Amino acid sequence: MKTPVPDYLDEVLDSLRGDTSGANATYIPELAEADPERFGIALTTTLGRTYAAGDADTEFSIQSISKPFAYAAAIIDRGLDRVLESVRVEPSGEAFDELSLDGATHRPKNAMINAGAITTHSLLAGPGAGPEERVDRAVSFFSRLAGRELRIDERVCTSELGTAHRNLSIAHMLRNYGVVEGDVPALVEGYTRQCSVLVTVRDLSVMSATLATGGIQPVTGERLMDPAVARHVMAVMASAGMYDGAGDWLVSVGIPAKSGVAGGIVGVLPDRVGIGTFSPRLDQHGNSHRGRLAFERLSRDMGMHLFASDQGRADAVDVVRSDGTVTFALRGNVQVTAATELLDLMAATDGTGDVDDVVLDVTRVHLFTDLGRRMTLEGLRRLRLDGRRVGVHDPSGVLPFPDLGDGTYPDVV
Ligand SMILES: NC(=O)CC[C@H](N)C(=O)O
Numbered sequence: 001m002k003t004p005v006p007d008y009l010d011e012v013l014d015s016l017r018g019d020t021s022g023a024n025a026t027y028i029p030e031l032a033e034a035d036p037e038r039f040g041i042a043l044t045t046t047l048g049r050t051y052a053a054g055d056a057d058t059e060f061s062i063q064s065i066s067k068p069f070a071y072a073a074a075i076i077d078r079g080l081d082r083v084l085e086s087v088r089v090e091p092s093g094e095a096f097d098e099l100s101l102d103g104a105t106h107r108p109k110n111a112m113i114n115a116g117a118i119t120t121h122s123l124l125a126g127p128g129a130g131p132e133e134r135v136d137r138a139v140s141f142f143s144r145l146a147g148r149e150l151r152i153d154e155r156v157c158t159s160e161l162g163t164a165h166r167n168l169s170i171a172h173m174l175r176n177y178g179v180v181e182g183d184v185p186a187l188v189e190g191y192t193r194q195c196s197v198l199v200t201v202r203d204l205s206v207m208s209a210t211l212a213t214g215g216i217q218p219v220t221g222e223r224l225m226d227p228a229v230a231r232h233v234m235a236v237m238a239s240a241g242m243y244d245g246a247g248d249w250l251v252s253v254g255i256p257a258k259s260g261v262a263g264g265i266v267g268v269l270p271d272r273v274g275i276g277t278f279s280p281r282l283d284q285h286g287n288s289h290r291g292r293l294a295f296e297r298l299s300r301d302m303g304m305h306l307f308a309s310d311q312g313r314a315d316a317v318d319v320v321r322s323d324g325t326v327t328f329a330l331r332g333n334v335q336v337t338a339a340t341e342l343l344d345l346m347a348a349t350d351g352t353g354d355v356d357d358v359v360l361d362v363t364r365v366h367l368f369t370d371l372g373r374r375m376t377l378e379g380l381r382r383l384r385l386d387g388r389r390v391g392v393h394d395p396s397g398v399l400p401f402p403d404l405g406d407g408t409y410p411d412v413v
Pocket of ligand 1 (some may be wrong): 063064065096097114160192195259260261262267286362
């Protein structure tokens with residue numbers, strides 16, 4: 001059998017291909033030259049599977065889609081408090097390139113508009129970092145998120161730097177108010193290099209799936225950020241990622257997202273999927289027109305709206321019984337839903353006198369929330385009090401030090 005998911009994605013692209021509304025960005029001359037017919041989509045689940053259709057392997061510059069990921073890196077490098085001192089988390093309702101600062105604090109309103117993103121870039125790689133280190137930090141972090149070595153498109157970068165007057169004026173304004181320090185042209189060059197990293201929709205979907213899992217790259221299994229950082233970034237994407245179209249996007253698509261002027265859009269549905277689309281013609285907000293329509297289709301057809309209440313989560317508990325052993329295999333993120341399910345299933349083994357051993361298999365768990373962990377361990381503790389032998393199978397260490405509350409641990413199996 002062949003999975004029908006790529007066929008579905010193909011159908012989505014085919015149904016939208018004829019819509020040629022909008023236009024390539026022209027303020028970066030190199031982008032005006034891009035083939036406007038390109039159209040690609042990819043979707044990566046939190047379990048690490050990628051499905052793609054159309055121009056899924058075409059590279060384009062990441063542009064503003066770099067902003068949420070650079071923001072995550074800055075929070076990792078400097079700590080959230082330090083970053084919040086420089087950049088606020090309020091939606092601006094303004095265009096991406098607005099010469100915008102909060103009136104009272106003279107701070108950029110969020111990290112998704114250029115003023116905030118230039119500031120974020122200045123915070124990369126620690127206090128003493130120079131321009132090159134900041135760019136290296138961005139490129140290497142993006143590469144780990146994508147799971148492959150990414151590179152900068154020097155032509156796009158040079159092209160943008162030739163006409164970067166607006167970003168230079170934003171950066172001078174930031175420098176004037178003491179929001180950023182040091183050499184302004186070098187800062188704008190670094191930010192522009194960050195925006196010129198080449199990606200495909202596959203890369204974008206894997207990068208955003210890493211936010212969806214709460215910071216674990218779902219293909220390589222590497223933890224790249226704390227769940228709190230991923231949550232913070234997704235929340236800011238939801239409120240400000242689509243600039244002055246953010247409210248409309250959140251209502252009609254309902255997927256936290258970030259667009260770039262080269263025509264990419266990245267979207268993330270926590271605990272479920274990361275999505276990337278690419279189509280160069282932009283609407284009046286500077287967001288890809290057909291990309292938006294593709295997101296609307298996915299949201300509608302696949303029930304992906306963040307606030308839809310009728311959708312199951314990827315998290316699940318499988319129960320396998322054999323010869324006196326019952327294995328509970330957990331999957332996804334273990335929070336209140338999966339943990340209550342697990343406890344109910346554990347309680348149901350009570351009546352079965354033929355079970356001696358209980359094994360908890362957490363091989364496919366991305367993370368335990370605090371609550372999920374406490375509930376799971378409490379279930380194991382109670383099963384042991386009932387006279388069962390309990391063991392945990394945890395090859396990747398997602399449930400470290402599973403103290404059952406009395407200083408003892410389950411067996412390792
Ligand atoms: N919206 C965007 O993608 C803008 C990114 C572009 N590099 C700029 O700073 O103008």
